[in-house]
Amino acid sequence: MNMIDFKTYFELLNLYSDYAMVCDSADWERWPEFFVEEGSYRLQPRENHEQGLPLCLLALESQAMIRDRVYGVKETMYHDPYYQRHIVGTPRVIRIEQTADGERIESEANYAVIRTKIDAESIVLSAGFYRDVIVRRPEGLKLLSRLCVYDSEMIANSIIYPI
Template sequence: MITDTANEIRAIDDLLGRYSRVLDDQDWEQWPDLFAQECSYTVHTLDNIQRDLPLAYMYDDNRARVLDRIKFITEVWAGTIEPYRTRHVTQRTEAASLDGARWTIRSNFQVSFTENDSLSGLLATGYYEDVVELTTDGARFTSRAVRLDSMPARYLVYPL
């Protein structure tokens, strides 16, 4: 029997899958659509988190900055960076309802990268700490906090 909770978890899993696909396909114009109007996206190493250091690889603390991230990729940095392809592998490990419409989600991830059709390598590992909002329009991130196990294998241009 399908329950409301099963439908909510399915919507969350669909969001996690769309997120990976959008980044792996480099469909940059779709990335902001995965976030609610009031949202944040941050990337920190666990070392910095544990030492209470505020330094972040990416710190987009509102929707305007999420939109700016795409503008930097598509316009500002265009032609000045070495492009690479990514492949995300994500596994949801926890899901808890906050109030029925909002859920906290934790997922482990591994992201590989390939430059210039060369051999692939591991870019980053860690986990996501998310707050997801469920509406009639679907699931959206209100907060996506990326927690890196260590420094990435190369500089980061694209969201993880």
Template sequence: MDFQTYHALTQLYADYAAAVDSGNWDLWPEFFTDAGSYRLQPRENHERGFPLATLSFSGKGMLKDRVYGIKETLFHDPYYQRHVVGAPLVRQAEADRFECEANYAVFRTKLSEISTVFNVGRYIDTVVRTPAGLKFASRLVVYDSEMIPNSIIYPI
């Protein structure tokens, strides 16, 4: 993988984190291909090969539906989130397709409360080159803890 491609890959990861931290939810689906998938799965299920996921969306339409839900129908205590994402580790590279992993930590701050560690784990991604730049063909978010807060509203 050449430097320019790796730089574009790290920029994709940084831009994704900035977008979901900004609260501008309309940006989120645009990081995926039209058929892209997003799954949030506990580590225990992933390691045992169990398909059960906490969230699972396939296709940009489902991602946009989640955005609609976040903005219009889900009621929850508002909070901010902040991602810290490690450099992507490229497991396999082809001309237009990359298998990557990156560790992440998400901190959550509720209004008038201190910040807390919200979710920690790793991304397991398939990234593809498109005419619009690099996009996620799939993003599997494997979180380490068996326990999660009572709800996960925003994308990790």
């Protein structure tokens, strides 16, 4: 059993809720700050994940690539604007360990993202789970990797904003 102290678990809860708030408020400049410099963000269908296949819909392999995505979202991509609302389950700690670089936490949480266009009803954009590797840095917990595994092969052809 992986034991985690209350303070660390509270920080973990805040990481998940702050991430959702930043995405829901379209505060895109803050999104890369959740990741370490070598951090990665991937969006992968469940079928590929379960079969161990590497193909992802989106694979950003560094904080620099994540910043580039922010630039694309804000400056170069043309799309109908929409709101997002993340509903994130309570994170489950899979493993916690001390490494030479500090604390490392592997966790996962279910999520659902609701998309609302101004002139349309709300729909479920994506549902699945996050599989995260989180490390402690002097400024707090940061994502070393976030894998978003979405359940349905049928997804919107325009996932613009982070899940």
